[in-house]
Amino acid sequence: MGIRPVAISVDAPEVNREMLSQAGYTFTFLSDPNTEAIRRYDLLHQGQGIDGHDVSRPAEFLIDSSGTVRWVNLTENYWVRARPEQILQAANTLQ
C-alpha cells in the first residue's frame, strides 16, 4: 500500500539489530538515544525507563509525501496503542 513504517525509540542500533534478527521485522528501526527527535515531537517521558532513563511515550504519526502530518495517535494509556485498522483507514486517505 506504499506506506513506509518507521519505528523510533531510545534503543541503540545494536539493540535494534538484535531485536530485528530475533523478531524478523524488515522495516526500519531508528535509534534516538539522545531523544533528539523524541523532543522535537514533544513525546519525552522523563525518567520512565530502566534506571530513570528518559523514553518516548507511545505515539504514531502518518506523514504524506509532502511531509505533512495527516493522522496522529497520542494514546492516553500506554497499554493501548493504535489498531492496524485505524492506521489502514488513515493510510487510505493518502494520495
Place this chain on the structure above:
Amino acid sequence: MTETRNRFNWQIWAGFLLSFLASLSYPVLFVRWPLTRDFPWVTILLYVVAAALLIVGVKRAFAPGRRRIAKVAASILTVLSVAIMGLFLFSILIFARWLPASAGAPHVGQKAPDFSLSDASGKTATLTNLLSEAMSGSASAAKPRGVLLIFYRGHW
C-alpha cells in the same frame, strides 16, 4: 460437623491463586488482542470470582471451631490477594495514564519536523530521505505514499 469445618479450605487458596493468575494473564495473554487490552475486563471479571472465593474462604476460616492457624492463613492470603489486585488495577488503570501532555506534538496539517537518526545497521536516515527513497521489496520499487512514524518506549 467438625469434620466438614476442618476440611481443607480450598476457597481461600483458589481465591489467592486466581487473583495472582488473573493479574498475570493481562500482560502475558490478554494484552495481545485489542478487545481485551484496551480495558482489562477479563482480569476484572476473574477478580470478582477471586473476591467471592476469598469471602467464602474467610467465612469458613472464622467459623466457630476452626483452628487459629486457619484464621491466620486465611488473613494473610486475603491481604496478599487484595494487594496484588490493587497493585494491578493501579498500574494498568492509573499509572499507565500518567503520560506527558505532549501539547507541542505535531498536529494534523502541520509539517512534520525532520530528524536525522541512525538505523539498525548504523546508517543515518532522515525523514526527507524516508519520504523520497523508493521502498525496497515492492515490485514497482516506487516512492512511498507516506511514512508511518511509530514512537515506542523501547527496551531501554
